[in-house]
Amino acid sequence: MKEMREAESCFDDFVLLVLCRDHGIPPLKSIVSEAEEMGSERYSKASTLIVCVILRFTETIQKLFQLTTSGSGSSKISEFCKAERLKMGGDDSGMESDNFDWNTEDELEIENYQSSSSCLTVPNGDAVTGSGEASSSAVSANSKLFSHFIGMGFSREMVSKVIQEYGEVNEDKLLEELLTYKALESSPQPQLQIEPDHGSSANAGSSWDDLSDTDIFSDDEVIAKTSSENNDTLRTLMKMGYQQEEALIAIERLGQNSSLEELVDFIGVAQLAKAEDALLPPEEKLRYNDYAKSNKRRFYDYEVLGRKKSKGCEKKVVNEDDEEALHLPNPMIGFGVPTESSFITRRRIPEDAIGPPYFYYENVALAPKGVWQTISRFLYDVEPEFVDSKFFCAAARKRGYIHNLPIENRFPLLPLPPRTIHEAFPLTRKWWPSWDTRTKLNCLQTCIGSAKLTERIRKAVENYDENPPEHVQKYVLDQCRKWNLVWVGRNKVAPLEPDEVETLLGFPRNHTRGGGISRTDRYKSLGNSFQVDTVAYHLSVLKEMYPKGINLLSLFSGIGGAEVALHRLGIPLKNVVSVEKSEVNRNIVRSWWEQTNQKGHLYDMDDVRELDGDRLEQLMSTFGGFDLIVGGSPCNNLAGSNRVSRDGLEGKESSLFFDYFRILDLVKNLSAKYR
DNA sequence: GATAAAATGACGCAGATG
DNA sequence: CATCTGCGTCATTTTATC
Structure with missing residues (x-):
C-alpha cells in the first residue's frame, strides 16, 4: 500500500498513460473516462490500480520508478510529460479540450500503440528521458507554472483564480485545489492530472501515514480542500x-x-x-x-x-x-478486468464457501435458463462472475466462473495480449476490406470453416474490382463471423491456424502440436479450453498467498489451461492431480509439464467418476491436501451451438458437473484433517 | 483395394442485445 | 422489434496410409 501511494504521488496519470502505451498495457480508456466521470479521489484510485499492476510486473518499469523518485525525477517527469504531449497532440490546441485517441471504443484503433510482445522488453531509461528533447526551455517561473497547469487541461480562468487565491508558492496546493474544482464541476470534461512536485516527498510520505487503507484522502483533508462555493x-x-x-x-x-x-x-x-x-x-x-x-x-x-x-x-x-x-453483466466484465474502468471492490462469500481450499469453476455463460442458478446453488450459493475474454484478447469467450477467491489486488499476465484482430494478426490488415468492420473474433469453437467455403467466398468476392454489392458483402460477412475467418490475401479468407488459436487463448505456441494429435483434434481441444489470461487474472491473487507453491486438483483439465495459467503467473506447482478423459489431452499436459521443467509432481487420471473418497484421501494424505480445485465441466449440453443435445445440466456429459461438486465437497470435508 | 483419418455440410433456436 | 451469437453433433464423402 505504501509503495502504491508513493508511486501515485510520483507518477502523474499522463505518465501512466504513456507508460501503459509504451509497455503494452492497452489504452487505458479507464483512466481518462474515470477522470471524466468522477472526482479526483477516485481518479487517483484508478491510477493506483495501474501503478499496482506496473509495480508488480515490470522490473523495467520499476527502474523507471526509481529513476523518477531520485532527486531529479520530478523535473524529468515534467519534461517527459511535455515532450509526450507535444508528440501526441501535434498541434497543441487539441490537448486541452479533446480526449486522447485512446479514449475510444475498443473498435477504434490506436495508431501508434504498439502491442507486439516486443514492447515489454526494453525500456532503458532512454524511453523516458530520451524524449525530453522537446522539453522545457527557459521560461519564467511564474508563467511556467501558469502554462504548466493550462497544459494539463485546466481552464485559464480556473488556474488564474486559484493562483490568485493561493499564490504561486506551493505547486502541490495549487494542483490540489485545481483538481478539487475540476472534480466538483457539474459537467466534467476530460482532464489531465499532474504529478505533485516531488521536492517534498518526505512531507507527502508522512501525511499519507495516518490514512486508513481504504481512503486515499482523509475526511479532514477533503473538507479542507473543498472550500469552494x-x-x-x-x-x-x-x-x-x-x-x-x-x-x-x-x-x-x-x-x-x-x-x-x-x-x-x-x-x-x-x-x-x-x-x-x-x-x-x-x-x-x-x-x-x-x-x-x-x-x-x-x-x-x-x-x-x-x-x-x-x-x-x-x-x-x-x-x-x-x-x-440471473442477469448477465453488460459489459461482461465480472468483478473487473484490467482494461475497463468499472470494477467491483468487494463481495460477500457465503460462509460455507469460504476457503481454503479455494475452488474455481468455469462454464459457458449463455447456458439454458436456470442452469447457472443450479450451479450456483450447488457451489455454496456463490454468485457467478461472468466475464467475456474479449477484454483480455482478440476473441470473444463469454464464460461464467464461480470461485471463492479474493477479488482484491488481481493482476494480469504480462504482456497483455493484443485485443484487436489487427493487433493480433498484423498481416491481415493489408487484405482486410473496409466493409468488414470486425475488430474482435467471435468465440473460438471446436470446428473450423472448410476450405471449400473459403473458396466459395473467394469466388464471390473476386468478381468485383471495387467493393462487392451489398448482398455479397452480407453473405461474406455472415460466413466470416460464423466461422471466424480472417483475410489472408487478396479476396482470400481462411480459418485461424491451430497455433494462432493457441496464441489467442494464451497458450505457448505448439502447445497442442505433435505427439500424434491430428489437426482436427487440436481445434477440438483448443475450442474446449480456458482463455489463459482471463483465468490467470482471477487466479493471480493466489501468488501472494502461496509463495511456496500450491497443490492443485484439476478436474476436466483438458489441455491444462489452469496449469498453464498458474505457471505463467509464477506460482509454483507442487503437486498436481489432473483428471482428464482424453488421452491426447493428457499427453499434451504431460509433455508441457516436462518441457517446463516442473519441480513438482503430476498425477493424472482419466475419469472423474473414479475419483472417490478413498482415492482422494490417499492422495491428500501423501501431500497434505489441496489448495485449489479447478474445473470446467463439459459444456456440450449447454452450449448454444449444439442443436442436437442441448439438454441442460442433466445432459449426458454436462451432468458431470455434479461430479465436480461431489469431489469439491469431499475435498472440503477432508481438508479439515490437513490443516 | 481395404482401412483409417480428415474434411464437409446439414442440422435451428434460445436468449442476449440494442 | 430485428439482429446477432454460440467451448456442437452426426452422417456422409473425400483423402491419406498401409
Missing part, C-alpha cells in the same frame, strides 16, 4: 460524519442537484444494508435467489465503483425481485 453538499455530508466515499457515491447516483435529505436517505440505506450484512448470523444460509432479492443485492451495487447506472436502471434492479433471471 459549489460543493456545500459534500462538505455538509462529511461534516455530518459520513465517509467521503459514501457521500460521493450518493451524489453521483442521485445527481448533483438532489436534496440533502435524499442523499442522507440513500447513504442510510446503503449503510443499513452493509450493517445487516456484517451482522448476519453465520447459520443463516442464503439461497442464491434470496441472495439476489435481499438487501445484499443493494449492498452489492453499492460496492460498485465507476459503473454508471441511470435511475431507470436502478428501478430495474429493485424490480428484479419478481424475476428469476
